[in-house]
Amino acid sequence: MHRKSTGYLFVLPALLVLGMLIAYPVAYTGLLSVTDNQGNLVGLDNFRAILGARATPTAFFNTLWWVVGSIVFQVVLGVLTAILLNQKFRGRAIVRSVTLIPWVVPGIVAATTWAWMLHTEFGIINYMLTAPGVLEEPVGWLTNGSTVLPVMIAINVWKMFPFVAIMVLAGLQSISNDLYEAARIDGASFWEEVWYVMLPQVRPVIVAVTLLLVIWALNHITIIYAITRGGPANRTLITPIQIFRTAFESVQFNQAAALSVMFFAVAITVVFFYIRTTAGNAGASK
Amino acid sequence: MGSVSIRDVRKSYGSMEILHGVSIDIADGEFVVLVGPSGCGKSTLLRMLAGLEEITGGEIAIDDKVVNALHPKERDIAMVFQSYALYPHMTVAQNMGFSLKLGRAPKEEIGRRVAKAADMLSLTPYLDRYPRQLSGGQRQRVAMGRAMVRDPKVFLFDEPLSNLDAKLRVQMRSEIKQNHQRLKTTTVYVTHDQIEAMTMADRIVVMHDGVVEQIGTPLELYDFPRNLFVAAFIGSPSMNILSGKLSGNSFITADSSAINLPFIPASTNDETVSLGIRPEHFALDPNGMAAEVITVEPTGSETQVAMLLGGHEVVAVFRERITTRPGECLTVKLDPERIHLFDGQSGLRLGQD
Incomplete structure (x- = not known):
């Protein structure tokens, strides 16, 4: 029997596709980052140039805010939703399905819809806030420098918290009912049940989901690019969008590649922790 | 310590009545076993006593205080589950002290009471272990320890030995009995195993299809079964x-x-x-x-x-x-x-x- 070689044959198509779509672009980006647009080796010049650009530190701090803000609210809201959806109440199945909608809606559709809803003059949000007198003046949600990044984060939270909720809910459902009953007999209130029984049991799920969310938030383009393209005045410029714009709007592929390489190093670190965590979970559950 | 009085208790799920008026009086310090084939309502009755199931009709009183509307934690009871229901992320000591911690007991007191229970159950060497690192019999003991540290009015056991192998079951049976003789806490114990019932009980309540068939000491049931069901259920090999x-x-x-x-x-x-x-x-x-x-x-x-x-x-x-x-x-x-x-x-x- 040719067991080993048969195995390789089976994975070959997938490996070829991965090689063409992932390995080659990664390697080529590495090459671009140390050459100029003529293809001459220039050492670390591209890195120096892009790190010296005014937008780079702005994008770095925006990215930090974007990732931290998104993750904190996605996880907190997602976990609370999961706890709620784990309770027995009438219409639970419907509420569970409805909760999933934001996650199922394509990112570009959601972004466009939100852009219209948040429009300063015609948006329904300003209408709803000004009509009953909650706000005196319409707010320029997407044009005001101090509201635009929080609004982007809010949209991202809205888009992704159902994912957290569904994953954590699956974890909660695997907890034996006896544990809740034992806790109730031990004298736990509802929130003590949550704190001492539910959360410790789903902690591995929360950790894994959080790392996934960090990876996705780091790689995020759709919502921000579709709504603000990083503006106004770079207030929503996060690093992936900076890379995109440097490459395809300023046509500076080599500097974009240099930034990509640095960004890749950060992302790969998170991925490493994710893989180690999930592999650890698989080991622990045996 | 406390007495338990169950008066004409009924339980329905929708239009389906599964307990048809059960009355049992349990004296302070007594070891009472509810026994019957599966589906007879014995576990449901125990869970109603614990406050985990609502009482459809009738009254349950612990120490002359009607507890129908009370939450489990207000009833001063402790329960040992068939699955043990140990908290997997807590050590043995944390599992046993959890109820005291929730009750805001001082740390030293928790430590003292856990140590005392652990000593009684020979669990002292395992206090820092997690439930997954224990054998079935040790887990069973931790579950009992968790109930004991609280010093409740009533212990409730829901088929606690079903997950153990035959030899361990016999051993744990006598341990439970010994602990009861030492602590003298009122105990209600549910099992489908009539030998467990015969060997452990002060009094046995035989249940069948949601009614009490007979209440009596083990030998009363053996010598004077009130009806054919009790006659055939108690004793092994069973009565001809x-x-x-x-x-x-x-x-x-x-x-x-x-x-x-x-x-x-x-x-x-x-x-x-x-x-x-x-x-x-x-x-x-x-x-x-x-x-x-x-x-x-x-x-x-x-x-x-x-x-x-x-x-x-x-x-x-x-x-x-x-x-x-x-x-x-x-x-x-x-x-x-x-x-x-x-x-x-x-x-x-x-x-x-």
Whole structure:
């Protein structure tokens, strides 16, 4: 029997596709980052140039805010939703399905819809806030420098918290009912049940989901690019969008590649922790 | 410590009533076992006592205080679950001290009470371990320890030994009994295993289809079963039941052989009756009835013989060593003092007790 070689044959198509779509672009980006647009080796010049650009530190701090803000609210809201959806109440199945909608809606559709809803003059949000007198003046949600990044984060939270909720809910459902009953007999209130029984049991799920969310938030383009393209005045410029714009709007592929390489190093670190965590979970559950 | 009073308790799920008015009085310090086949409502009753199921009708009182509307934590009870329900992310010590921690007890007191319970249950070396690092018997002990540290009015056990192997079950049975003798805490224990019930209980409550069939001490149930269900349920191997007719002071079997009765039953309104005789109440007697041997099972201390008697297959247990083979005939006598008679229709016990 040719067991080993048969195995390789089976994975070959997938490996070829991965090689063409992932390995080659990664390697080529590495090459671009140390050459100029003529293809001459220039050492670390591209890195120096892009790190010296005014937008780079702005994008770095925006990215930090974007990732931290998104993750904190996605996880907190997602976990609370999961706890709620784990309770027995009438219409639970419907509420569970409805909760999933934001996650199922394509990112570009959601972004466009939100852009219209948040429009300063015609948006329904300003209408709803000004009509009953909650706000005196319409707010320029997407044009005001101090509201635009929080609004982007809010949209991202809205888009992704159902994912957290569904994953954590699956974890909660695997907890034996006896544990809740034992806790109730031990004298736990509802929130003590949550704190001492539910959360410790789903902690591995929360950790894994959080790392996934960090990876996705780091790689995020759709919502921000579709709504603000990083503006106004770079207030929503996060690093992936900076890379995109440097490459395809300023046509500076080599500097974009240099930034990509640095960004890749950060992302790969998170991925490493994710893989180690999930592999650890698989080991622990045996 | 506390007494428990269950008065005409009912439980329905929708229109389906599964407990049809159960009344049990449990004295302070008593060890009461609820026993019955699965689906008889014994676990539901225990969970209602614990406050995990709502009470549809009737009243449950602990120490003369009606607890129907109280949450489990306000009832001062502790429960040991069949699955043990240990918190997997807590150590043995944390599991045992959890209820005290929730009750905001000072740290030193928690430590002291956990140490005391751990000492009683020989768990001291395992206090820092997690439940997954323990054997089945140790987990079972932790579950008991968790109940003991609280020093509740009532202990509730829900089939706590079902997940253990046979040898460990016997060992834990006596440990539970010893702990009860030391602590003297009122205990309600649910099992489907009548041997567990017989060996552990001060009093047994036999349940069947949502009603109490009989309440009594183990030997009362064994010697004077109130009806056919209790007669057949208690005892192993179970009581032999022969159906036949009454004629004067004799019982006539299906194949017309007569068995003399020590008394004439009071109510003979229906002539069809069932005669019950326990396997150990047969004796070899040359003048007895003829019985054809079907199988012989020697266990060393006794010999169990299945045989055909009066048209019925019966099981007899003899203390003496018998050398007989399938197909041969034995002549046996039924101990007349140990014969039970039951009404053919209602299944109720007949005659004087």
